Amino acid sequence: MNQIRSILHLDADAFYASVEQAADSRLRGKAIAVGGTRRGVVSSASYEARAMGVRTAMPTTKAKKLCPELILIPGDFEKYERFSQLMFAYAYDLTPQVEICSIDEGYLDLTEAAHENPRDSATRLSQLVRENLKITISQGLATTKFCSAVASKLKKPNHFLEVSPGSEFTFLSPLPTRWLPGVGTRTEPLFLQAGLQQIRQVAEMSIHDLERLVGSSAQSLQVFARGIDPRPVIPATPAPKSMGEQETFDADTHDEGFILAVLRTMTDRLCRRLREEGLAARTLTVRIRYRNMEDMARSDSLQDPSPLENDFYPLLAPLLKRTWARSESLRLVGVRLSNLHSALPEPELALTGLPQKSAAERLQLAEASDHLRRRYGKSAILRGHDLWLRKKRSDGEGGCDPLPGPGKN
Ligand SMILES: [Mg+2]
Numbered sequence: 001m002n003q004i005r006s007i008l009h010l011d012a013d014a015f016y017a018s019v020e021q022a023a024d025s026r027l028r029g030k031a032i033a034v035g036g037t038r039r040g041v042v043s044s045a046s047y048e049a050r051a052m053g054v055r056t057a058m059p060t061t062k063a064k065k066l067c068p069e070l071i072l073i074p075g076d077f078e079k080y081e082r083f084s085q086l087m088f089a090y091a092y093d094l095t096p097q098v099e100i101c102s103i104d105e106g107y108l109d110l111t112e113a114a115h116e117n118p119r120d121s122a123t124r125l126s127q128l129v130r131e132n133l134k135i136t137i138s139q140g141l142a143t144t145k146f147c148s149a150v151a152s153k154l155k156k157p158n159h160f161l162e163v164s165p166g167s168e169f170t171f172l173s174p175l176p177t178r179w180l181p182g183v184g185t186r187t188e189p190l191f192l193q194a195g196l197q198q199i200r201q202v203a204e205m206s207i208h209d210l211e212r213l214v215g216s217s218a219q220s221l222q223v224f225a226r227g228i229d230p231r232p233v234i235p236a237t238p239a240p241k242s243m244g245e246q247e248t249f250d251a252d253t254h255d256e257g258f259i260l261a262v263l264r265t266m267t268d269r270l271c272r273r274l275r276e277e278g279l280a281a282r283t284l285t286v287r288i289r290y291r292n293m294e295d296m297a298r299s300d301s302l303q304d305p306s307p308l309e310n311d312f313y314p315l316l317a318p319l320l321k322r323t324w325a326r327s328e329s330l331r332l333v334g335v336r337l338s339n340l341h342s343a344l345p346e347p348e349l350a351l352t353g354l355p356q357k358s359a360a361e362r363l364q365l366a367e368a369s370d371h372l373r374r375r376y377g378k379s380a381i382l383r384g385h386d387l388w389l390r391k392k393r394s395d396g397e398g399g400c401d402p403l404p405g406p407g408k409n
Contacts, residue, residue: 006118009148013157015104016044022134109233144229168227173200246334261385280305281337286319289332
Protein backbone atom coordinates (compact mmCIF):
# COMPACT_ATOMS: atom_id res chain seq x y z
CA MET A 1 0.00 0.00 0.00
CA ASN A 2 1.46 3.28 -1.06
CA GLN A 3 1.67 5.98 1.52
CA ILE A 4 0.18 9.33 0.54
CA ARG A 5 3.11 11.66 -0.02
CA SER A 6 3.48 15.22 1.24
CA ILE A 7 5.72 17.14 -1.11
CA LEU A 8 6.41 20.80 -0.54
CA HIS A 9 7.83 22.91 -3.33
CA LEU A 10 9.42 26.18 -2.34
CA ASP A 11 10.20 28.96 -4.75
CA ALA A 12 11.70 32.27 -3.63
CA ASP A 13 9.92 35.33 -5.00
CA ALA A 14 11.91 37.51 -7.44
CA PHE A 15 14.98 36.00 -5.84
CA TYR A 16 17.94 38.06 -7.07
CA ALA A 17 16.08 41.36 -6.77
CA SER A 18 14.71 40.43 -3.34
CA VAL A 19 18.18 39.51 -2.08
CA GLU A 20 19.48 42.91 -3.21
CA GLN A 21 16.63 44.60 -1.34
CA ALA A 22 17.26 42.46 1.73
CA ALA A 23 20.97 43.29 1.70
CA ASP A 24 20.49 47.04 1.24
CA SER A 25 17.54 48.61 3.04
CA ARG A 26 17.75 51.67 0.78
CA LEU A 27 16.54 49.52 -2.11
CA ARG A 28 13.44 48.26 -0.30
CA GLY A 29 10.14 49.46 -1.70
CA LYS A 30 11.85 50.60 -4.89
CA ALA A 31 11.69 49.48 -8.49
CA ILE A 32 14.95 47.60 -9.01
CA ALA A 33 16.20 45.05 -11.50
CA VAL A 34 19.23 42.78 -11.48
CA GLY A 35 21.10 42.22 -14.69
CA GLY A 36 21.59 44.09 -17.88
CA THR A 37 25.29 44.69 -17.61
CA ARG A 38 26.39 42.01 -20.06
CA ARG A 39 23.52 40.43 -21.93
CA GLY A 40 21.41 43.58 -21.76
CA VAL A 41 18.36 41.86 -20.28
CA VAL A 42 16.66 41.89 -16.90
CA SER A 43 17.35 38.67 -15.01
CA SER A 44 15.20 39.54 -12.00
CA ALA A 45 12.85 42.44 -11.24
CA SER A 46 11.46 43.55 -7.88
CA TYR A 47 7.69 43.51 -7.49
CA GLU A 48 7.73 47.31 -7.50
CA ALA A 49 9.35 47.16 -10.95
CA ARG A 50 6.94 44.45 -12.10
CA ALA A 51 4.06 46.75 -11.20
CA MET A 52 5.46 49.12 -13.84
CA GLY A 53 5.55 46.36 -16.45
CA VAL A 54 9.20 45.31 -16.07
CA ARG A 55 9.62 41.59 -16.70
CA THR A 56 12.34 38.95 -16.57
CA ALA A 57 14.18 38.58 -19.92
CA MET A 58 13.09 42.05 -21.04
CA PRO A 59 15.84 44.19 -22.64
CA THR A 60 16.99 46.75 -20.09
CA THR A 61 16.45 49.62 -22.55
CA LYS A 62 12.78 48.71 -22.74
CA ALA A 63 12.61 48.29 -18.96
CA LYS A 64 14.08 51.78 -18.47
CA LYS A 65 11.51 53.24 -20.85
CA LEU A 66 8.63 51.63 -18.97
CA CYS A 67 10.06 52.57 -15.60
CA PRO A 68 12.46 55.53 -15.78
CA GLU A 69 13.22 55.38 -12.03
CA LEU A 70 14.33 51.73 -12.33
CA ILE A 71 17.55 51.04 -10.42
CA LEU A 72 19.72 48.56 -12.33
CA ILE A 73 22.06 46.40 -10.29
CA PRO A 74 24.76 44.07 -11.65
CA GLY A 75 24.36 40.50 -10.41
CA ASP A 76 26.35 39.36 -7.36
CA PHE A 77 26.20 35.58 -7.53
CA GLU A 78 28.26 34.95 -4.42
CA LYS A 79 25.67 36.89 -2.46
CA TYR A 80 22.76 34.98 -4.02
CA GLU A 81 24.50 31.70 -3.33
CA ARG A 82 24.93 32.67 0.35
CA PHE A 83 21.25 33.56 0.70
CA SER A 84 20.30 30.35 -1.10
CA GLN A 85 22.36 28.25 1.32
CA LEU A 86 20.78 29.98 4.30
CA MET A 87 17.30 29.50 2.87
CA PHE A 88 17.88 25.78 2.30
CA ALA A 89 19.42 25.47 5.77
CA TYR A 90 15.95 26.22 7.17
CA ALA A 91 14.51 23.58 4.84
CA TYR A 92 17.03 21.02 6.15
CA ASP A 93 15.83 21.79 9.68
CA LEU A 94 12.51 20.25 8.65
CA THR A 95 13.81 17.18 6.80
CA PRO A 96 16.97 15.80 5.22
CA GLN A 97 14.82 14.92 2.17
CA VAL A 98 15.52 18.15 0.29
CA GLU A 99 16.06 18.29 -3.46
CA ILE A 100 17.58 21.58 -4.55
CA CYS A 101 16.54 22.24 -8.15
CA SER A 102 18.09 25.64 -8.62
CA ILE A 103 19.43 28.52 -6.60
CA ASP A 104 15.94 29.47 -5.43
CA GLU A 105 13.77 26.40 -5.87
CA GLY A 106 13.53 23.04 -4.23
CA TYR A 107 11.34 20.16 -3.10
CA LEU A 108 10.97 18.85 0.44
CA ASP A 109 9.52 15.39 1.04
CA LEU A 110 7.68 15.84 4.33
CA THR A 111 5.98 12.42 4.24
CA GLU A 112 8.21 10.96 6.94
CA ALA A 113 8.57 14.17 8.91
CA ALA A 114 5.28 13.34 10.56
CA HIS A 115 6.02 14.97 13.91
CA GLU A 116 4.17 17.97 12.63
CA ASN A 117 1.50 18.77 10.10
CA PRO A 118 3.18 19.58 6.74
CA ARG A 119 1.08 22.74 6.53
CA ASP A 120 2.56 23.95 9.83
CA SER A 121 6.06 23.10 8.58
CA ALA A 122 5.46 25.23 5.50
CA THR A 123 4.19 28.15 7.56
CA ARG A 124 7.21 27.93 9.85
CA LEU A 125 9.62 27.75 6.94
CA SER A 126 8.26 30.84 5.22
CA GLN A 127 8.19 32.70 8.55
CA LEU A 128 11.83 31.86 9.32
CA VAL A 129 12.97 32.88 5.84
CA ARG A 130 10.98 36.10 5.94
CA GLU A 131 12.14 37.13 9.40
CA ASN A 132 15.78 36.14 9.13
CA LEU A 133 16.61 36.66 5.47
CA LYS A 134 14.10 39.43 4.66
CA ILE A 135 12.96 37.68 1.52
CA THR A 136 9.70 35.89 0.80
CA ILE A 137 8.99 32.47 -0.64
CA SER A 138 5.92 30.88 -2.21
CA GLN A 139 5.08 27.28 -1.50
CA GLY A 140 2.92 24.51 -2.87
CA LEU A 141 1.99 21.37 -0.96
CA ALA A 142 0.72 18.33 -2.84
CA THR A 143 1.11 14.58 -3.25
CA THR A 144 3.31 15.00 -6.34
CA LYS A 145 6.26 17.09 -7.44
CA PHE A 146 4.46 18.50 -10.46
CA CYS A 147 1.35 19.63 -8.56
CA SER A 148 3.40 21.14 -5.74
CA ALA A 149 5.56 23.10 -8.22
CA VAL A 150 2.53 24.47 -10.05
CA ALA A 151 0.83 25.31 -6.74
CA SER A 152 3.87 27.29 -5.58
CA LYS A 153 3.92 29.37 -8.75
CA LEU A 154 0.24 30.00 -9.25
CA LYS A 155 -0.22 32.91 -6.87
CA LYS A 156 3.12 34.52 -6.12
CA PRO A 157 4.46 36.27 -4.09
CA ASN A 158 4.45 35.11 -0.46
CA HIS A 159 1.72 32.56 -1.02
CA PHE A 160 0.97 29.06 0.16
CA LEU A 161 -1.33 26.74 -1.78
CA GLU A 162 -2.27 23.19 -0.89
CA VAL A 163 -3.64 20.64 -3.33
CA SER A 164 -5.40 18.10 -1.15
CA PRO A 165 -4.84 14.38 -1.85
CA GLY A 166 -7.23 13.15 -4.53
CA SER A 167 -7.87 16.58 -6.02
CA GLU A 168 -4.76 16.70 -8.25
CA PHE A 169 -6.68 16.37 -11.51
CA THR A 170 -9.37 18.85 -10.46
CA PHE A 171 -6.61 21.31 -9.58
CA LEU A 172 -4.77 20.98 -12.89
CA SER A 173 -7.80 20.62 -15.19
CA PRO A 174 -8.68 24.28 -15.82
CA LEU A 175 -5.09 25.53 -16.11
CA PRO A 176 -3.69 26.59 -19.51
CA THR A 177 -1.60 23.88 -21.16
CA ARG A 178 1.59 25.95 -20.83
CA TRP A 179 1.80 24.80 -17.19
CA LEU A 180 2.64 21.29 -18.39
CA PRO A 181 6.36 20.43 -18.34
CA GLY A 182 7.92 20.99 -21.74
CA VAL A 183 5.01 22.98 -23.13
CA GLY A 184 6.43 26.35 -24.04
CA THR A 185 6.45 28.95 -26.75
CA ARG A 186 6.65 26.27 -29.43
CA THR A 187 4.13 23.71 -28.22
CA GLU A 188 1.46 25.99 -26.81
CA PRO A 189 0.54 27.52 -30.20
CA LEU A 190 0.27 23.98 -31.63
CA PHE A 191 -2.12 23.09 -28.85
CA LEU A 192 -4.18 26.24 -29.34
CA GLN A 193 -4.43 25.54 -33.07
CA ALA A 194 -5.72 22.08 -32.26
CA GLY A 195 -8.29 23.60 -29.90
CA LEU A 196 -6.51 22.54 -26.71
CA GLN A 197 -6.60 25.27 -24.12
CA GLN A 198 -6.78 23.53 -20.79
CA ILE A 199 -4.81 20.72 -19.21
CA ARG A 200 -8.10 18.79 -18.92
CA GLN A 201 -8.29 18.56 -22.71
CA VAL A 202 -4.77 17.14 -22.93
CA ALA A 203 -5.69 14.57 -20.29
CA GLU A 204 -8.80 13.48 -22.15
CA MET A 205 -7.43 13.47 -25.70
CA SER A 206 -6.77 10.17 -27.47
CA ILE A 207 -3.11 9.27 -27.20
CA HIS A 208 -2.84 8.93 -31.00
CA ASP A 209 -4.04 12.48 -31.59
CA LEU A 210 -1.69 13.75 -28.91
CA GLU A 211 1.22 11.87 -30.49
CA ARG A 212 0.48 13.57 -33.78
CA LEU A 213 0.90 16.90 -32.03
CA VAL A 214 3.90 16.38 -29.76
CA GLY A 215 5.45 13.10 -30.85
CA SER A 216 7.10 10.84 -28.33
CA SER A 217 6.47 13.07 -25.34
CA ALA A 218 2.69 12.51 -25.67
CA GLN A 219 2.54 9.73 -23.13
CA SER A 220 4.42 11.46 -20.34
CA LEU A 221 2.58 14.70 -21.02
CA GLN A 222 -0.76 12.97 -20.66
CA VAL A 223 0.31 11.29 -17.45
CA PHE A 224 1.28 14.68 -15.99
CA ALA A 225 -1.99 16.18 -17.26
CA ARG A 226 -3.91 13.50 -15.37
CA GLY A 227 -2.23 14.55 -12.16
CA ILE A 228 0.02 11.49 -11.94
CA ASP A 229 3.69 12.01 -11.14
CA PRO A 230 5.53 9.29 -9.22
CA ARG A 231 8.94 11.02 -9.38
CA PRO A 232 10.61 10.87 -5.97
CA VAL A 233 12.31 13.75 -4.21
CA ILE A 234 16.03 13.10 -4.64
CA PRO A 235 18.15 14.65 -1.89
CA ALA A 236 21.07 16.63 -3.23
CA THR A 237 24.59 15.32 -3.20
CA PRO A 238 27.22 17.94 -2.40
CA ALA A 239 28.26 19.79 -5.53
CA PRO A 240 31.90 19.56 -6.66
CA LYS A 241 33.97 22.67 -6.03
CA SER A 242 35.72 22.50 -9.36
CA MET A 243 36.27 20.19 -12.32
CA GLY A 244 39.22 19.92 -14.61
CA GLU A 245 41.05 18.01 -17.33
CA GLN A 246 44.63 17.88 -18.41
CA GLU A 247 46.61 16.26 -21.17
CA THR A 248 50.26 15.32 -21.37
CA PHE A 249 51.63 15.48 -24.89
CA ASP A 250 53.67 12.62 -26.31
CA ALA A 251 56.15 15.13 -27.61
CA ASP A 252 56.61 18.68 -26.31
CA THR A 253 54.88 21.14 -28.57
CA HIS A 254 55.10 24.76 -29.65
CA ASP A 255 52.00 24.71 -31.81
CA GLU A 256 49.67 27.38 -30.44
CA GLY A 257 46.79 26.48 -32.79
CA PHE A 258 46.95 22.87 -31.70
CA ILE A 259 47.12 23.77 -28.01
CA LEU A 260 44.13 26.10 -28.30
CA ALA A 261 42.11 23.39 -30.03
CA VAL A 262 42.98 20.99 -27.20
CA LEU A 263 41.92 23.58 -24.62
CA ARG A 264 38.64 24.09 -26.47
CA THR A 265 37.76 20.39 -26.57
CA MET A 266 38.55 20.16 -22.86
CA THR A 267 36.25 23.12 -22.23
CA ASP A 268 33.54 21.39 -24.31
CA ARG A 269 33.76 18.21 -22.22
CA LEU A 270 33.81 20.11 -18.92
CA CYS A 271 30.78 22.19 -19.89
CA ARG A 272 28.92 19.01 -20.83
CA ARG A 273 29.66 17.72 -17.35
CA LEU A 274 28.45 21.00 -15.85
CA ARG A 275 25.16 20.68 -17.69
CA GLU A 276 24.75 17.03 -16.69
CA GLU A 277 25.10 18.05 -13.06
CA GLY A 278 22.91 21.15 -13.38
CA LEU A 279 25.82 23.46 -12.61
CA ALA A 280 27.34 26.62 -14.06
CA ALA A 281 30.88 27.94 -13.62
CA ARG A 282 32.34 31.42 -13.44
CA THR A 283 36.08 30.89 -13.38
CA LEU A 284 38.29 29.20 -15.93
CA THR A 285 41.94 28.38 -15.26
CA VAL A 286 44.45 27.48 -17.94
CA ARG A 287 47.40 25.47 -16.71
CA ILE A 288 50.57 24.67 -18.60
CA ARG A 289 53.72 22.70 -17.88
CA TYR A 290 56.95 23.70 -19.58
CA ARG A 291 59.35 21.04 -20.78
CA ASN A 292 61.51 21.69 -17.69
CA MET A 293 58.47 20.63 -15.59
CA GLU A 294 57.73 24.12 -14.34
CA ASP A 295 53.98 24.74 -13.95
CA MET A 296 52.12 27.98 -14.58
CA ALA A 297 48.42 28.81 -14.26
CA ARG A 298 46.23 31.84 -14.91
CA SER A 299 42.53 32.37 -14.32
CA ASP A 300 39.80 34.62 -15.55
CA SER A 301 36.13 34.86 -14.64
CA LEU A 302 32.88 35.51 -16.42
CA GLN A 303 30.54 38.06 -14.97
CA ASP A 304 27.69 35.55 -14.73
CA PRO A 305 28.06 31.82 -14.14
CA SER A 306 27.56 29.85 -17.35
CA PRO A 307 27.29 26.19 -18.37
CA LEU A 308 28.07 27.01 -22.01
CA GLU A 309 31.42 26.45 -23.73
CA ASN A 310 30.71 29.37 -26.06
CA ASP A 311 30.91 31.75 -23.12
CA PHE A 312 34.33 30.40 -22.12
CA TYR A 313 35.97 30.27 -25.56
CA PRO A 314 36.88 33.99 -25.60
CA LEU A 315 38.86 33.54 -22.35
CA LEU A 316 41.11 30.77 -23.69
CA ALA A 317 43.47 32.53 -26.10
CA PRO A 318 44.22 35.54 -23.83
CA LEU A 319 44.72 33.22 -20.85
CA LEU A 320 47.05 30.95 -22.79
CA LYS A 321 49.02 33.99 -23.88
CA ARG A 322 49.36 35.24 -20.28
CA THR A 323 50.26 31.80 -18.96
CA TRP A 324 52.70 30.82 -21.70
CA ALA A 325 55.04 33.73 -21.22
CA ARG A 326 58.30 32.04 -22.25
CA SER A 327 59.04 30.84 -25.75
CA GLU A 328 59.58 27.31 -24.55
CA SER A 329 57.65 24.25 -25.68
CA LEU A 330 54.93 22.74 -23.53
CA ARG A 331 54.62 19.26 -22.11
CA LEU A 332 51.12 19.49 -20.62
CA VAL A 333 48.07 21.74 -20.70
CA GLY A 334 44.93 21.71 -18.61
CA VAL A 335 41.67 23.53 -18.06
CA ARG A 336 39.84 23.83 -14.78
CA LEU A 337 36.42 25.33 -14.13
CA SER A 338 35.77 26.57 -10.63
CA ASN A 339 33.47 28.89 -8.76
CA LEU A 340 30.68 26.44 -9.53
CA HIS A 341 27.11 27.46 -8.88
CA SER A 342 23.76 25.81 -9.13
CA ALA A 343 22.83 29.21 -10.47
CA LEU A 344 21.46 29.07 -13.95
CA PRO A 345 19.42 32.03 -15.14
CA GLU A 346 16.62 32.56 -12.66
CA PRO A 347 14.27 29.79 -13.70
CA GLU A 348 11.06 31.52 -12.69
CA LEU A 349 9.55 31.06 -16.13
CA ALA A 350 10.86 27.62 -16.90
CA LEU A 351 7.74 25.80 -15.85
CA THR A 352 5.20 28.21 -17.24
CA GLY A 353 6.75 28.25 -20.69
CA LEU A 354 6.40 32.01 -20.97
CA PRO A 355 8.95 33.72 -23.23
CA GLN A 356 12.38 32.60 -22.11
CA LYS A 357 15.57 34.50 -22.26
CA SER A 358 18.16 33.83 -24.89
CA ALA A 359 20.51 32.31 -22.28
CA ALA A 360 17.88 29.69 -21.56
CA GLU A 361 17.48 29.00 -25.26
CA ARG A 362 21.23 28.62 -25.71
CA LEU A 363 21.21 26.18 -22.81
CA GLN A 364 18.41 24.21 -24.49
CA LEU A 365 20.45 24.04 -27.68
CA ALA A 366 23.52 22.84 -25.79
CA GLU A 367 21.47 20.21 -23.99
CA ALA A 368 20.01 19.04 -27.28
CA SER A 369 23.50 18.51 -28.70
CA ASP A 370 24.57 16.71 -25.48
CA HIS A 371 21.61 14.42 -26.05
CA LEU A 372 22.61 13.76 -29.68
CA ARG A 373 26.15 12.95 -28.64
CA ARG A 374 24.95 10.56 -25.94
CA ARG A 375 22.62 8.86 -28.40
CA TYR A 376 24.66 8.80 -31.58
CA GLY A 377 28.21 9.02 -30.31
CA LYS A 378 30.68 11.81 -29.84
CA SER A 379 31.02 12.37 -33.58
CA ALA A 380 27.35 13.26 -33.98
CA ILE A 381 28.24 16.91 -33.50
CA LEU A 382 31.74 18.17 -34.13
CA ARG A 383 32.86 21.73 -33.87
CA GLY A 384 35.49 23.33 -36.07
CA HIS A 385 38.29 22.68 -33.59
CA ASP A 386 37.22 19.02 -33.18
CA LEU A 387 37.57 18.43 -36.93
CA TRP A 388 40.84 20.30 -37.09
CA LEU A 389 42.21 18.36 -34.14
CA ARG A 390 41.11 15.02 -35.63
CA LYS A 391 42.92 15.73 -38.83
CA LYS A 392 45.97 16.96 -36.99
CA ARG A 393 46.10 13.89 -34.75
CA SER A 394 45.55 11.45 -37.62
CA ASP A 395 48.37 13.20 -39.48
CA GLY A 396 50.57 12.26 -36.54
CA GLU A 397 51.41 15.76 -35.47
CA GLY A 398 51.26 16.67 -31.81
CA GLY A 399 49.97 13.16 -31.16
CA CYS A 400 48.96 12.57 -27.59
CA ASP A 401 46.66 10.47 -25.49
CA PRO A 402 44.15 12.38 -23.48
CA LEU A 403 44.62 11.67 -19.80
CA PRO A 404 41.63 11.90 -17.56
CA GLY A 405 41.97 14.90 -15.28
CA PRO A 406 42.18 14.68 -11.54
CA GLY A 407 38.39 14.81 -11.50
CA LYS A 408 36.12 16.40 -9.00
CA ASN A 409 37.38 17.74 -5.76
MG1 LIG B 1 11.78 32.05 -7.93
